[in-house]
Amino acid sequence: MEIKVEFIKGPTKNTNIEVGSIINHIGERVGLHGSVYKIRRMSDFAFVLLRTKREVVQCIYSKDYAEFDLEVLKEESCIKLTADIIKEDRSKSGWELRMIDVEVLSEPIAESPIVINNKLVDTSLENLLDYRPITLRNEKERAIFKLQAGICHGFCKYFLEQSFTEIHSPKIVSAGAEGGANIFHLNYFGKDAFLAQSPQFYKQMMVGVYERVYEIAPVFRAEKHDTSRHLNEYISVDFEIGYIESFEDIMMMEVGMLRYALEELQANYTHELELLKITLPNLEKIPSIKFMEAKDLISEKYNRSIKDYEDFEPEEEKLLSEIIKKETGSDFVFVTHYPTAKRPFYAMEDPSNPHVTLSFDLLFRGLEISTGGQRIHSYKEQIQKMKRLNMNIELFETYLMIHKYGMPPHGGLGLGLERFTSKLLNQDNVRLSTLFPRDINRVTP
Ligand code: ATP
Numbered sequence: 429m430e431i432k433v434e435f436i437k438g439p440t441k442n443t444n445i446e447v448g449s450i451i452n453h454i455g456e457r458v459g460l461h462g463s464v465y466k467i468r469r470m471s472d473f474a475f476v477l478l479r480t481k482r483e484v485v486q487c488i489y490s491k492d493y494a495e496f497d498l499e500v501l502k503e504e505s506c507i508k509l510t511a512d513i514i515k516e517d518r519s520k521s522g523w524e525l526r527m528i529d530v531e532v533l534s535e536p537i538a539e540s541p542i543v544i545n546n547k548l549v550d551t552s553l554e555n556l557l558d559y560r561p562i563t564l565r566n567e568k569e570r571a572i573f574k575l576q577a578g579i580c581h582g583f584c585k586y587f588l589e590q591s592f593t594e595i596h597s598p599k600i601v602s603a604g605a606e607g608g609a610n611i612f613h614l615n616y617f618g619k620d621a622f623l624a625q626s627p628q629f630y631k632q633m634m635v636g637v638y639e640r641v642y643e644i645a646p647v648f649r650a651e652k653h654d655t656s657r658h659l660n661e662y663i664s665v666d667f668e669i670g671y672i673e674s675f676e677d678i679m680m681m682e683v684g685m686l687r688y689a690l691e692e693l694q695a696n697y698t699h700e701l702e703l704l705k706i707t708l709p710n711l712e713k714i715p716s717i718k719f720m721e722a723k724d725l726i727s728e729k730y731n732r733s734i735k736d737y738e739d740f741e742p743e744e745e746k747l748l749s750e751i752i753k754k755e756t757g758s759d760f761v762f763v764t765h766y767p768t769a770k771r772p773f774y775a776m777e778d779p780s781n782p783h784v785t786l787s788f789d790l791l792f793r794g795l796e797i798s799t800g801g802q803r804i805h806s807y808k809e810q811i812q813k814m815k816r817l818n819m820n821i822e823l824f825e826t827y828l829m830i831h832k833y834g835m836p837p838h839g840g841l842g843l844g845l846e847r848f849t850s851k852l853l854n855q856d857n858v859r860l861s862t863l864f865p866r867d868i869n870r871v872t873p
Pocket residue numbers: 606649651657658659660661662664796797798799842843844845846847858
């Protein structure tokens with residue numbers, strides 16, 4: 429039997445130009461499309477701001493040349509526009525965009541309950557998040573996530589250059605990797621399962637396969653408290669590398685990846701950086717301090733008594749960052765050699781002092797943005813440690829295959845994408861750099 433098929437004939441008839449290329453069309457009549465962001469009526473003409481993919485572009489409406497009535501335009505209508513690009517030396521861009529004709533593709537049936545077309549969305553955090561599908565249309569709001577995309581793009585470019593392989597590990601898992609109570613339980617067809625707190629076990633397994641792997645994906649933490657730094661679902665930027673000489677190799681790799689991201693923003697995201705008035709931090713050298721020394725330093729400089737010798741209180745992270753900024757000018761600081769008691773069972777202990785691990789956190793402007801370290805690769809050592817911690821070894825049988833059947837010295841880290849973005853943008857709440865945050869009070873939108 430003869431099968432009848434057709435082939436897509438593309439490209440479509442859409443010949444609309446991009447805002448970035450307007451400069452090449454001076455003196456021409458062109459097509460553009462976008463949403464009507466704002467209409468500003470003056471006495472005998474109007475400014476119509478058109479929101480396109482990336483830029484908001486100013487158009488001029490005047491009865492002198494327009495072939496349509498301004499009344500057909502509503503804010504948030506999606507339109508196809510025919511416009512004349514006129515040379516205009518008095519304008520910063522060197523051109524003026526005159527609206528000649530429009531085709532309205534769709535129009536809103538209601539007025540937005542939140543004003544989204546001012547410089548800032550002037551409302552509470554609650555409203556900002558409740559109305560996310562529309563508040564994200566605000567020019568500055570969407571710039572945040574364009575920058576976040578740029579950060580990821582920079583990371584990926586770096587990983588590619590460093591011969592990493594991208595992986596996608598499962599998010600439904602049979603055991604938690606990070607320990608602690610903040611794990612979501614699932615009823616998995618009558619069996620126990622969990623939402624992944626991190627891709628830890630899988631990225632280690634994949635080091636045995638590809639030596640260097642990375643993943644940028646959601647992870648889940650059942651944080652029961654309402655803080656400005658915790659989400660219940662966040663994007664974890666994870667990498668894991670084999671054949672390391674020391675855990676400092678991991679820190680070097682992190683510096684490289686962060687530098688690349690900032691370079692990417694500097695090179696290709698100036699539009700958003702200028703819109704949000706962001707100056708990028710200096711990443712030339714990152715100071716590093718041992719955990720215990722940091723504790724003592726904070727206690728000495730701020731005359732604080734130390735309550736917890738095993739972990740930082742959030743306030744201490746802020747204070748340490750303050751000291752480091754003052755002393756070295758750096759917005760970043762590595763803290764190394766965290767106490768064994770507070771690190772997971774797979775963390776390698778310092779051979780010269782088993783009370784501390786070959787691990788580190790990176791603090792940025794007063795907040796932990798990543799945790800990493802060297803992992804135990806010897807089967808014997810790992811089993812001994814698990815026994816010491818009274819863990820049920822059977823539960824980790826598949827994970828332990830890697831140790832059993834041979835693993836190189838290795839380690840890696842996880843970095844919270846939202847935390848990094850929010851600190852880079854000087855925000856005081858991680859939710860502001862989360863598209864659709866999940867927290868203890870929120871699962872919508
Ligand atoms: P914290 O002490 O702030 O609760 P953590 O030490 O428990 O964080 P890790 O398990 O070390 O977190 O996770 C690695 C990174 O992932 C953190 O440095 C942080 O950037 C990010 N992260 C961890 N938990 C969250 C969360 N609930 N929301 C957003 N980001 C998170």
